[in-house]
């Protein structure tokens with residue numbers, strides 16, 4: 556079981572900055588995120604967009620902000636459980652919380668900070684009857700480790716950047732033994748450069764590009780062996796495949812957190828603005844995931860909320876200790 560002072564659910568910008576503020580109070584943090592990388596919406600939705608309302612940065616790319624927040628948190632050596640959604644929370648006999656992920660990883664701490672943003676990003680799935688039978692038996696919705704596909708036959712579906720970029724990556728680096736990209740339209744939503752690259756690789760025979768078509772069926776005894784592709788004019792095609800990877804994007808949902816006995820209003824967690832505590836003592840909610848009067852879903856507001864919440868967490872963990880605010884200009888950053 557992973558033990559820490561504060562379990563932070565959500566490694567978005569607010570969760571990451573909270574690690575820094577907790578570290579200044581000598582509190583250790585462990586972050587859990589259902590996504591395979593830290594950064595929340597900034598990394599997943601708009602890494603290349605400039606943000607103009609981060610104090611002190613007239614302009615910063617969302618991806619660069621996350622890199623900076625990771626560097627700022629680094630001295631406090633946060634732990635990470637990535638690619639796993641936090642599913643359940645239980646109170647243990649000693650009063651600490653146990654948070655268990657979808658893969659069964661257990662974490663325990665006296666404080667839980669929910670920085671879950673818009674919630675868990677769930678993959679958009681194609682409407683194929685027997686899809687769930689092949690999940691983790693050949694069907695994946697996120698590419699976590701490209702080497703997993705070494706010498707495998709892969710069919711990727713989708714028309715956005717993920718589908719284009721991964722098709723290029725698996726084909727160009729000679730990872731998969733064959734790469735087929737299936738898209739229902741003749742035009743793509745992704746970057747023009749990537750579209751051109753896919754077309755070039757298709758001409759060289761490194762990607763089998765099938766447009767105006769959808770994967771409509773899956774077959775295989777136990778593991779996936781074949782996909783059925785329905786083309787708008789040519790009808791049914793069959794393609795041998797060890798893997799079918801539909802990359803149709805992710806949609807957020809508050810998910811398991813909504814069943815934890817927390818007071819929920821408008822799909823967000825109600826908090827006390829004194830310290831951003833929830834109705835369950837020891838559990839706080841910060842950033843986009845919380846709601847209160849005049850709430851603004853902005854990164855800078857989440858930074859403020861995390862800062863006040865860790866002060867309250869400190870008082871809860873060490874009721875006998877007095878915490879005196881110390882400027883970083885005076886004390887510097889004393890990492891672990």
Ligand SMILES: Cc1cc2nc3c(=O)[nH]c(=O)nc-3n(C[C@H](O)[C@H](O)[C@H](O)COP(=O)(O)OP(=O)(O)OC[C@H]3O[C@@H](n4cnc5c(N)ncnc54)[C@H](O)[C@@H]3O)c2cc1C
Pocket residue numbers: 564565566567568569570587588589590594595596597600601605606607608639640641642670671672673674675676809810811812841842843844852853854855857
């Ligand atoms: C296109 C776009 C542009 C934006 N521009 C700006 C801007 O200019 N300025 C600004 O201030 N804000 C902007 N925002 C809003 C800003 O991105 C959010 O306010 C910010 O991301 C909130 O940070 P967060 O850490 O609270 O949540 P998020 O960034 O949403 O991160 C939450 C994380 O929690 C994880 N999670 C949730 N539930 C679980 C669970 N049960 N288990 C494990 N992990 C879980 C999610 O996977 C996610 O990674 C923009 C948003 C978008 C979409």
